[in-house]
Amino acid sequence: GILAHLEMLERRAQQVAMEEGEAQKQEEKLERLKARVQELRLQRDELRAKLDLQQKQQLGQEGAVLEVEPPSARAVLDWKMKSVKAMLELFYLTGISGKLTKRGVCFCISTAYEGTYLDSYYLDLLIKAQVEIHHHSIPVFIPLEKMAKKYLQTDIRRFLCVLSDHLNAYVGRRYQADQLQQHFSDQIEGTIQRNSLCNLLVFNYNVSSKSQTFPFKVRLVYGDLCCSLPTEVIVASTPDAPASLTQTAAAHSDLFRRMALHKAFRSFCPAEESMD
Amino acid sequence: MDETVAEYIRRLVLRIPRDEIRTMLQEWGFLSGAQLQTINFHQIKDNISQEVVQLCEENCADIKQAAVLDIIYNHIYQNRRMWSVYQMNKAGEETEVFDLTDFKKKFKRRLRSALRNVTINFREYEDNAIWIRIAWGTPYRKPNQYKTSYAVYHSQTPYVFISASMLKSNLPLLCQALVVASNYHDIREMELRGHSLNSLKDIVFQRYSQNFQTYNPRPLPERTVEPESEDIRIIHENRNERERIQRMNWEVFGDGPQPKLEFVQYKLETMFKSDPEMNILDKKEPFRCLVKFSSPHLLESLKSLTPAGMADAPLSPLLTCIPQKARNYFKIKEKKGLLSESLVSP
Numbered sequence: 011g012i013l014a015h016l017e018m019l020e021r022r023a024q025q026v027a028m029e030e031g032e033a034q035k036q037e038e039k040l041e042r043l044k045a046r047v048q049e050l051r052l053q054r055d056e057l058r059a060k061l062d063l064q065q066k067q068q069l070g071q072e073g074a075v076l077e078v079e080p081p082s083a084r085a086v087l088d089w090k091m092k093s094v095k096a097m098l099e100l101f102y103l104t105g106i107s108g109k110l111t112k113r114g115v116c117f118c119i120s121t122a123y124e125g126t127y128l129d130s131y132y133l134d135l136l137i138k139a140q141v142e143i144h145h146h147s148i149p150v151f152i153p154l155e156k157m158a159k160k161y162l163q164t165d166i167r168r169f170l171c172v173l174s175d176h177l178n179a180y181v182g183r184r185y186q187a188d189q190l191q192q193h194f195s196d197q198i199e200g201t202i203q204r205n206s207l208c209n210l211l212v213f214n215y216n217v218s219s220k221s222q223t224f225p226f227k228v229r230l231v232y233g234d235l236c237c238s239l240p241t242e243v244i245v246a247s248t249p250d251a252p253a254s255l256t257q258t259a260a261a262h263s264d265l266f267r268r269m270a271l272h273k274a275f276r277s278f279c280p281a282e283e284s285m286d
Numbered sequence: 287m288d289e290t291v292a293e294y295i296r297r298l299v300l301r302i303p304r305d306e307i308r309t310m311l312q313e314w315g316f317l318s319g320a321q322l323q324t325i326n327f328h329q330i331k332d333n334i335s336q337e338v339v340q341l342c343e344e345n346c347a348d349i350k351q352a353a354v355l356d357i358i359y360n361h362i363y364q365n366r367r368m369w370s371v372y373q374m375n376k377a378g379e380e381t382e383v384f385d386l387t388d389f390k391k392k393f394k395r396r397l398r399s400a401l402r403n404v405t406i407n408f409r410e411y412e413d414n415a416i417w418i419r420i421a422w423g424t425p426y427r428k429p430n431q432y433k434t435s436y437a438v439y440h441s442q443t444p445y446v447f448i449s450a451s452m453l454k455s456n457l458p459l460l461c462q463a464l465v466v467a468s469n470y471h472d473i474r475e476m477e478l479r480g481h482s483l484n485s486l487k488d489i490v491f492q493r494y495s496q497n498f499q500t501y502n503p504r505p506l507p508e509r510t511v512e513p514e515s516e517d518i519r520i521i522h523e524n525r526n527e528r529e530r531i532q533r534m535n536w537e538v539f540g541d542g543p544q545p546k547l548e549f550v551q552y553k554l555e556t557m558f559k560s561d562p563e564m565n566i567l568d569k570k571e572p573f574r575c576l577v578k579f580s581s582p583h584l585l586e587s588l589k590s591l592t593p594a595g596m597a598d599a600p601l602s603p604l605l606t607c608i609p610q611k612a613r614n615y616f617k618i619k620e621k622k623g624l625l626s627e628s629l630v631s632p
Contacts, residue, residue: 109499134499145492145610147496150440151443205441206414206440206441207441210383233383
């Protein structure tokens with residue numbers, strides 16, 4: 011009947027509508043894709059144009075100075091070398107520096123005293139089951155074996171610190187004695203009795219009082235090997251010297267205990283000092 | 287002035303080369319400047335020595351003062367004597383405060399308590415070296431000034447350098463006095479002998495150039511590079527090999543000058559290795575043999591062996607270990623069939 015016919019028509023209409031809807035969707039999609047393609051094409055053209063422009067610019071400015079010069083490999087290497095050297099110099103100036111070797115490590119202890127750089131000493135260590143000293147340039151009177159026995163296996167850092175203290179103190183004492191000999195030789199009577207470690211100094215020097223000179227005898231004992239100041243000071247004047255000089259002797263003794271030897275001398279005989 | 291002293295001074299002056307006499311007398315300081323002016327140093331040495339003796343008479347020289355001149359002479363010509371190195375040991379761990387006056391006192395007291403007739407002189411030098419001159423006598427005879435021993439000691443070190451005296455019997459006395467004076471326990475002779483005192487010191491004090499690898503910013507010393515101005519038609523076919531040899535040599539010997547030794551001696555007590563068919567030496571006994579290398583400068587000549595192509599690099603460790611082991615007398619024994627250095631210290 012008619013209802014059936016209507017239903018059929020209804021169904022057909024739905025179908026057609028659906029098909030049309032789909033077709034439309036397809037079309038829209040197509041449109042969208044087309045638009046995208048246009049966009050991309052436009053971008054590509056822009057970039058191409060930019061590239062062309064840059065190339066033309068470079069070609070055009072060949073004769074003149076280039077604005078941006080890419081750093082050459084050589085320059086980079088030079089810069090790296092310079093900064094590494096500066097770093098190594100820095101480590102060297104700190105006093106203890108080291109370099110890994112095939113079988114261990116080689117330390118360099120650089121000593122200084124009051125702003126003057128003095129000797130450098132080397133220690134070549136082998137690191138096996140035990141740490142061993144392969145060879146070294148430490149002076150033979152520095153008690154290296156004693157320090158090594160105590161610290162080398164357990165605490166290398168402490169070992170190096172203690173060794174560095176000994177070496178720095180030794181060069182400091184030696185420097186003071188050398189300076190004294192060099193700059194105040196007029197004051198000193200005879201020779202300065204010293205020893206390898208410079209931890210005992212015995213000498214006589216002249217002190218003037220009321221236009222007369224009197225000899226003082228000094229005995230400086232540096233009991234602490236890590237210290238560049240004496241632990242024991244004996245300043246004695248001769249028995250025939252005036253009483254006022256005993257006070258001077260005490261004052262000098264105090265000076266020697268507190269400051270560097272050549273500085274102490276400089277303080278009580280400024281006129282005699284020769285400029286170094 | 288004693289006649290013996292006069293004769294001694296006369297003979298001393300005769301030993302000194304003529305050009306050196308004035309400087310040595312000045313260093314001696316016994317004759318005044320004015321007195322030295324009166325001597326004609328251009329005449330023959332016989333006459334010079336006579337004049338010196340006369341002036342010494344005026345100043346009443348005694349044997350101790352004459353001995354100082356002897357020390358000066360021996361210090362300057364130290365390389366004419368043969369020196370042996372001795373090592374001292376101590377058990378204690380106390381810090382050393384070495385007092386020179388104390389040392390001298392103890393030494394003299396100890397030596398004199400054993401033997402009264404000795405002349406002992408000391409002289410200190412700038413490098414902390416203490417030179418000790420001993421003239422030996424017997425319990426019944428005065429010291430013979432012509433038979434002297436010298437001992438050189440650096441304070442606070444365990445090493446003493448002794449110039450062997452002809453009177454070997456007195457050596458234990460000297461050693462004992464040294465040990466007591468320097469606060470050590472015992473002393474033994476090392477297997478190290480030579481004429482160059484400074485080189486012996488360099489070896490035991492480890493003052494010779496050793497290679498230390500560091501990042502030290504100081505410039506490396508210039509290594510001898512082949513001069514580029516050589517004929518370009520000469521091609522070094524084995525440049526790589528030569529560079530390898532140079533490098534190995536540098537690793538072993540370092541850059542600087544080597545200490546000066548005159549010989550190294552190896553006493554072999556090893557089995558003779560021959561073809562079993564030849565049947566030499568049926569008895570399996572060690573073949574005793576002594577090998578001695580002599581040279582005006584042994585270590586430098588060893589250093590130049592491989593670059594000159596006379597030996598293969600690397601050199602045998604028996605040759606290169608001399609400064610490190612501080613010895614130039616070796617005993618090589620058989621060890622499990624391998625020829626290794628089984629060093630026997632006496």
